[in-house]
Amino acid sequence: MGEKRATRHGFYDGLVALARDHEDVYAVDADLGSATGSSIFQKAFPERYIDVGIAEQNLVGISAGLARVGIVPFCSSMAVFVVGRGFEIIRNAVAYSRINVKIIGSHTGITAASDGGSHQAIADLAAMRALPNMVVLSPCDYNQAKKMASVMYSHEGPVYLRTSREPVENVTSEEDEITLGRAQKLRSGKDVCIIATGMMTVLAVRASQILESEGIDATIINIHTIKPLDTESIREEVIACNGRVVVCEEANMFGGLSEAVASSLVEENDIVFAQVAIEDRFGQSGATATILEEYGVTPEGIAQKARRVVHH
Amino acid sequence: MERVGALQEKARQIRIDTLDMILSSGSGHIGGSYSANDILVALYYDVMKISKDPADPDRDRFVLSKGHANPALYAILMDVGYVPKTAKNTLRQFGSPFQGHPDSAVCPGIDCTTGSLGQGITVGVGMALGLKKQHRSQRVFVVTGDGELNEGVCWEAFMAASNFELDNLTIIIDRNMIQLGNNTEKLMKLGDLRGKMESFGFMVDEIDGHDFNALLPALEKKTVGKPHCIIARTVKGKGVSYMENNVAWHGGVPKGDQIAQAYAELGGTYNG
Incomplete structure (x- = not known):
């Protein structure tokens, strides 16, 4: 597993590698390059880095204009700001217009802990999932985030990528292939299917180790593509675990991965469903570990939900 | 003078086509189409480098930021051959390019x-920046309304246009003084618009937006190291007396005797 690294850095390491072979790759930021990770790109390709200042509507609008003259812009800010303040521009100038703009929202979930609730994005998944033409990606670790750059480049059209500030250990390897729109099985079990995205996948893997010591054999499914969702694999894997499913996401409980998975299972019989998510409240400041504990977003929190569905 | 005369005639025809389209659809924004009409005609029939192929990457780019003035633009796109004339009666209808x-x-x-x-x-602004980054020579022309400038993102974009020294960008403000609900200076005053644009780093020209003798040199002007802004003083509903400077004609559709009068004043005939 090795050292802990953040997805926000993995993505830009991947983008730098991609940009060496593709002159049309640009990065655009709104004066948060050292936070989002885009300063990594700035250092490598200063002539292809555009800083629009603290102006997220303009960040998205300018990126749409760049795309309209043949550039492939990867524009970034903290998710709260690019998705929140930029939303209507994303909606009309990017998604409705079917324009090839890639949006990176960093500091998602509650693990941008010390910055407090104003900076913690918990509604970005719901907002981006709600837009037609938008692909929504959420890599689980550094290795996977690094691969996202070329996945996004190969897909012609709007993409939203969610990254995280918190360094975590790798649970995928550099050799793992990823395919847009496909779920990724990290562990095969039979008692409960734990479906997770982003950093929660790493916590889910830790939870499966706790559960294993108690004799509960969990399947772990990592969802790096939240939209389009691989509903077929999800159904198969959940049914193979007797309909026992726990969905984990570092986002508000409404409109994110949990509800997407739940809708994909409504026609199945005997589903026992649990959700590990933020329970409809905003974040706050604190040490990361304290915040995760407070919101129940921990390996033990996942294990508890898993026990409950298994013994239902 | 022949050049200006031809544009005036084209402007008259486009106003009639606009009226035809709005009558056939039963909705559309005629007031703002007529205030911007002559700016669009000067651009498409004289100033801009356009091409027979609308997908030609080497042609100049045009953005109608006040998108509700589209009937005039649609009439031009049909006239220059980008859209078949059969689309004329489909404005705002299901499956229409319009x-x-x-x-x-x-x-x-x-x-x-x-x-x-x-x-x-x-x-x-992004298009102009992208063209400059790629060392391409095409220009970008943007027509915006004056009421539209209430939106904060305009000023973010203006700041960026001058920061990035976009001398391939021309912003034309259709300064008709009327937005949907009222006179611009009563609803949300723009005040010294020229001073505002200059302080945002633009080279500013203020002209009569219906006078081709003023429009052509202003639109042709090339700035160096800074973006260009043309404040085009216009009349909302220009060409039809009862619409002119009347806030009611932001989105109105002529009815009854108004129809014949509009065609008569524009020098056209009603085929409805």
Whole structure:
């Protein structure tokens, strides 16, 4: 597993590698390059880095204009700001217009802990999932985030990528292939299917180790593509675990991965469903570990939900 | 003078086509189409480098940021051959290239989907920046309304246009003094618009937006190291007396005797 690294850095390491072979790759930021990770790109390709200042509507609008003259812009800010303040521009100038703009929202979930609730994005998944033409990606670790750059480049059209500030250990390897729109099985079990995205996948893997010591054999499914969702694999894997499913996401409980998975299972019989998510409240400041504990977003929190569905 | 005379005649025809389209659809924004009409005609029939192929990457780019003025633009796109004339009676109808607001995905020749006010300016700034970054010579022309400048994103974009020294960008403000609900200076005053644009780093020209003798040199002007802004003083509803400077004609459709009068004043005939 090795050292802990953040997805926000993995993505830009991947983008730098991609940009060496593709002159049309640009990065655009709104004066948060050292936070989002885009300063990594700035250092490598200063002539292809555009800083629009603290102006997220303009960040998205300018990126749409760049795309309209043949550039492939990867524009970034903290998710709260690019998705929140930029939303209507994303909606009309990017998604409705079917324009090839890639949006990176960093500091998602509650693990941008010390910055407090104003900076913690918990509604970005719901907002981006709600837009037609938008692909929504959420890599689980550094290795996977690094691969996202070329996945996004190969897909012609709007993409939203969610990254995280918190360094975590790798649970995928550099050799793992990823395919847009496909779920990724990290562990095969039979008692409960734990479906997770982003950093929660790493916590889910830790939870499966706790559960294993108690004799509960969990399947772990990592969802790096939240939209389009691989509903077929999800159904198969959940049914193979007797309909026992726990969905984990570092986002508000409404409109994110949990509800997407739940809708994909409504026609199945005997589903026992649990959700590990933020329970409809905003974040706050604190040490990361304290915040995760407070919101129940921990390996033990996942294990508890898993026990409950298994013994239902 | 022949050049100006030809443009005046073209402007008259486009106003009649606009009226035809709005009458056939039963909705549309005639007041703002008529105030911007002559700016669009000067651009498409004289100033801009356009091409027979709307997909030609080497032609100049046009953004109608006040997207609701699209009937005039649609009339021009048909006239220059980008859209078949058979589309004329489909404005705002199901399956039409002529959506209620311009949609580049379905209408050839539309360089930017607009309708949400302010967005054409920020996207236009991105287009100009992208062309400059790629060392390409095409120019970008953006027509914005004056009421539209209430939107904060316009000013973010103006700041960026001058920061990035976009001398391939021309912003034309259709200064008709009327927005949907009232006179611009009564609803949300713009005040010293020239001073505002100059302080945002633009080279500013203020002209009569219906006078081709003023429009042509202003639109042809090339700045160096800074973006260009033309404040075009216009009349909302220009060409039809009862519409002129009347806030009611932002989105109105002529009815009864108004129809014949409009055609008579524009020098056309009603075929409805």
